[in-house]
Ligand SMILES: NC(=O)c1ccc[n+]([C@@H]2O[C@H](COP(=O)([O-])OP(=O)(O)OC[C@H]3O[C@@H](n4cnc5c(N)ncnc54)[C@H](O)[C@@H]3O)[C@@H](O)[C@H]2O)c1
């Protein structure tokens with residue numbers, strides 16, 4: 001039997017992240033929730049906390065293999081992979097890593113908006129291929145500053161995106177479950193009304209069952225032929241089939257997407273959509289922010305194992 005109060009769970013951990021956790025606490029490792037059953041029963045009984053990274057569902061079946069589990073510390077603010085109802089029913093606390101990643105995720109949302117509007121990916125290819133040197137200019141593209149944007153979900157990241165876009169002199173609209181205190185931003189009670197009013201629709205919702213296809217086919221259609229969808233939340237929050245169809249048919253102008261269903265093996269129809277900028281779920285993917293996320297996850301694990309208050313509990 002190995003006495004390991006910590007289970008590092010997820011093949012997605014880098015070797016550096018894993019080493020930092022192992023330096024702080026005696027730990028076992030499983031690559032995925034399905035593999036936890038491969039640890040001996042005696043080792044499993046010593047585990048009090050999980051440090052989790054990844055998007056594979058983590059639910060009752062895994063929790064029930066760990067009789068002394070008291071904490072699941074998620075690496076990431078979005079914890080839709082973890083069944084929090086199952087955890088709460090077993091007295092297991094869940095933590096996430098909010099706020100430390102807001103800047104990077106907001107930056108990439110704005111970056112995708114500019115790249116999409118100004119055709120920057122095609123511009124790069126234009127220069128490298130010698131087309132520009134051959135005397136041809138890139139076709140004119142589209143001004144983003146001063147246009148209108150609708151944020152779906154005015155939470156921590158949504159608000160940071162809106163703040164940035166206000167500096168681009170954009171007219172800010174938003175939808176949330178209730179009206180918020182804002183500078184002079186326009187509230188919409190539903191997403192269709194929001195999409196009808198704006199040029200850019202930015203999705204910054206939580207993922208999970210409750211927000212599945214929250215941005216519906218009707219909302220995508222309401223954006224119209226000049227509309228651009230930006231999604232940094234989860235692939236599940238938009239009707240992905242309807243989005244692909246709208247991009248293929250040109251019934252909307254384009255998209256900037258950092259998140260998809262079935263990552264990383266996304267729907268291959270995306271590959272041919274020239275008006276979409278596609279990113280490999282790298283919203284928080286800077287050295288600085290990933291380190292801050294890892295530190296916050298570890299701080300939650302250490303607090304739990306020392307019997308102290310958790311820093312960022314979600315249940
Ligand atoms: N692309 C990336 O790399 C990346 C990085 C970080 C976060 N994210 C995603 O962004 C999400 C938002 O993060 P945040 O820190 O801003 O979260 P947050 O909790 O501060 O904001 C989430 C928003 O979703 C809304 N919401 C929650 N449940 C809802 C429901 N049932 N119906 C309608 N609206 C609902 C909330 O009211 C809030 O406006 C995360 O959950 C995660 O999925 C992605």
Ligand SMILES: O=C(O)[C@H](O)CO
Nearest residue numbers: 075076077078079284
């Ligand atoms: O939710 C988050 O923090 C990111 O999407 C990483 O999973």
